[in-house]
Amino acid sequence: MGISLFDKETEDICFSINFWHWRAIVEEIRRLNLFSDALVDSLHEAYCNNGLSKEECSLVAQTLRAQVIPKLSETERILLNGERTEEPDDGEFHREQIEKNYSTNKAVLLKFVECLESCNGFEIF
Numbered sequence: 001m002g003i004s005l006f007d008k009e010t011e012d013i014c015f016s017i018n019f020w021h022w023r024a025i026v027e028e029i030r031r032l033n034l035f036s037d038a039l040v041d042s043l044h045e046a047y048c049n050n051g052l053s054k055e056e057c058s059l060v061a062q063t064l065r066a067q068v069i070p071k072l073s074e075t076e077r078i079l080l081n082g083e084r085t086e087e088p089d090d091g092e093f094h095r096e097q098i099e100k101n102y103s104t105n106k107a108v109l110l111k112f113v114e115c116l117e118s119c120n121g122f123e124i125f
Contacts, residue, residue: 003046008054009120015112024080024104025112031082032063043124051123052116061116069109077103 003022005015017025023044030040035056042050052060068078076084080102094100115122 004125005051005115005119005122006125007119007121008051008123014119014122015115017108017112020102021104021108023102024078025109027080027082027102028064028068028078028104028109029060032060032067034059034063046124049123052121054119054121057116057119057121061113064109064113064116069106069113072106072109074106077105078109079103 002016002018004013006012007014026040026043029035029043030037042048043052072078072084073086075086075088077087077089078084080099083099085103089103
């Protein structure tokens with residue numbers, strides 16, 4: 001299962017990713033402390049006419065490029081709770097350590113930032 005971000009102006013898909021990465025990305029946005037919890041919470045919900053404006057996208061992209069991406073190695077993953085690990089994703093569903101199920105990495109974050117820098121804001125579907 002995955003999500004797609006649609007450009008608010010062109011309605012083209014500007015980014016698609018699986019749910020496991022998306023939840024970790026949204027929680028990383030939360031840790032940037034740029035927006036209210038309510039706005040960030042809404043990013044977890046697809047099909048609810050939610051997303052970010054062009055200005056909000058620009059702010060997230062700038063902050064991720066300045067504060068997160070330079071500190072993340074090519075082999076690290078950011079878990080749902082913000083912890084970083086060099087342990088590769090094993091593709092298993094972890095019932096006891098649920099945060100291990102959700103993670104993202106530098107390559108995905110860079111693609112996400114490129115989307116944010118080029119889109120006119122996005123809606124989530």
